[in-house]
Amino acid sequence: xxxxxxxxxxxxxxxxxxxxxxxxxxxxxxxxxxxxxxxxxxxxxxxxxxxxxxxxxxxxxxxxxxxxxxxxxxxxxxxxxxxxxxxxxxxxxxxxxxxxxxxxxxxxxxxxxxxxxxxxxxxxxxxxxxxxxxxxxxxxxxxxxxxxxxxxxxxxxxxxxxxxxxxxxxxxxxxxxxxxxxxxxxxxxxxxxxxxxxxxxxxxxxxxxxxxxxxxxxxxxxxxxxxxxxxxxxxxxxxxxxxxxxxxxxxxxxxxxxxxxxxxxxxxxxxxxxxxxxxxxxxxxxxxxxxxxxxxxxxxxxxxxxxxxxxxxxxxxxxxxxxxxxxxxxxxxxxxxxxxxxxxxxxxxxxxxxxxxx
Numbered sequence: 001x002x003x004x005x006x007x008x009x010x011x012x013x014x015x016x017x018x019x020x021x022x023x024x025x026x027x028x029x030x031x032x033x034x035x036x037x038x039x040x041x042x043x044x045x046x047x048x049x050x051x052x053x054x055x056x057x058x059x060x061x062x063x064x065x066x067x068x069x070x071x072x073x074x075x076x077x078x079x080x081x082x083x084x085x086x087x088x089x090x091x092x093x094x095x096x097x098x099x100x101x102x103x104x105x106x107x108x109x110x111x112x113x114x115x116x117x118x119x120x121x122x123x124x125x126x127x128x129x130x131x132x133x134x135x136x137x138x139x140x141x142x143x144x145x146x147x148x149x150x151x152x153x154x155x156x157x158x159x160x161x162x163x164x165x166x167x168x169x170x171x172x173x174x175x176x177x178x179x180x181x182x183x184x185x186x187x188x189x190x191x192x193x194x195x196x197x198x199x200x201x202x203x204x205x206x207x208x209x210x211x212x213x214x215x216x217x218x219x220x221x222x223x224x225x226x227x228x229x230x231x232x233x234x235x236x237x238x239x240x241x242x243x244x245x246x247x248x249x250x251x252x253x254x255x256x257x258x259x260x261x262x263x264x265x266x267x268x269x270x271x272x273x274x275x276x277x278x279x280x281x282x283x284x285x286x287x288x289x290x291x292x293x294x295x296x297x298x299x300x301x302x303x304x305x306x307x308x309x310x311x312x313x314x315x316x317x318x319x320x321x322x323x324x325x326x327x328x329x330x331x332x333x334x335x336x337x338x339x340x341x342x343x344x345x346x347x348x349x350x351x352x353x354x355x356x357x358x
Contacts, residue, residue, distance in 0.1 A: 002048035014080040017057070019073040023047055028066050035059045037078070039103040042071060052091055052099055054083040265320070290316040290323060297329060306333040 010019045023031075023044050032043040037056040042049040058076040065072045077083075091099075266289065286292050297312035313330040316323070331346035 002043075003046050005042075005047050005049040008049070010086050012083055014082060015077055017073075017075040017077065017083065017086070019051075019075065019086070021049055021071045021073070022069060023071060024069050026066055026069055026071060031066055031071070033064055033071075034103075034107070035062060035064075036103040036106050039099055040073070040075075050096075051086060052088045052096065054085055054088055055079065055081065288319065290320040290326070293319070294323070294326060294329070297333075301329065301333060304336075306336050309333050 005021065005023065008019060008021045010017060012018070019040075021042060023042075026044050030044060032041075034041040034043075035057075036059055038053050040049075040051040040053060053075075056078045058078055061076050063074045065074075293312045293316035297309040297316065300306075300309035300312060310330055310333045313326050313333070317326050317330070320326075327346045327349045331343045334340075334343040334346060
């Protein structure tokens with residue numbers, strides 16, 4: 001059974017009641033305080049204090065301070081008046097139970113109302129936050145649409161300006177072509193006039209020469225008779241010996257150092273070539289040149305015939321494996337054919353060849 005606490009003191013003014021309830025060892029953690037308009041209850045096991053208040057109080061603004069083995073209540077009255085006693089006198093158990101139940105119902109209704117108000121406030125906050133978010137998204141979407149529209153207008157203007165520029169350029173080219181045609185026509189007309197004048201002068205000169213020839217025919221015949229005709233030249237052969245050269249250009253026009261270097265490379269390629277290999281038996285002399293094979297591979301690469309280009313680079317490498325570009329070009333072909341490992345291998349060989357050259 002709980003111990004009813006009857007040792008307390010209280011004071012009042014017209015607006016407030018100050019209640020001091022001594023409880024040994026009281027603390028906030030273990031104390032349960034229940035307060036309504038007409039009922040005050042403190043439960044601190046094993047102690048229990050109940051007060052059926054004389055008049056209604058403002059339980060929402062009332063305060064309780066726990067500490068120093070005492071609970072001090074500050075209860076604000078709803079009506080300014082002096083109380084005769086703290087608790088109502090002449091209350092039987094049945095009436096006490098009704099007051100307790102009524103106070104609990106009031107507290108529950110108040111808690112329910114507070115919960116509903118809190119939920120309504122939360123819904124309002126969520127609704128407001130959603131409306132604000134939608135507004136922000138709408139502003140962002142409008143901003144993006146405005147940017148797109150501005151970009152579209154800008155692109156349209158640039159396109160129109162480019163079309164206008166192209167149109168003016170075409171007109172200018174057309175005018176230039178027409179001017180060139182006019183100049184050519186004038187030049188042709190002038191040439192025709194010159195030819196006509198030359199033909200007229202030639203015709204007049206030929207007529208004059210014909211007339212003079214008829215008059216001087218006898219003079220030439222007489223001179224030919226008087227002059228003796230020389231004998232024809234004797235037939236003979238002249239032998240010419242040219243300096244032997246590999247290149248078709250004349251010695252005075254060639255660059256001897258570059259030619260010697262090229263001949264040296266060709267000699268090395270011929271020494272490196274194994275004539276017993278079947279692939280080289282049917283090749284022409286020019287097809288056994290690594291440089292020629294490299295150019296052939298480049299042309300095949302340009303036409304996207306990568307397998308044939310790889311074959312050309314393979315033959316060139318077998319002829320001369322000291323040309324880094326052959327490995328690099330073959331790596332490009334493997335890269336086009338998605339042969340990544342072979343491309344990496346040829347690239348590494350090309351890098352090693354470059355290091356050897358340095």
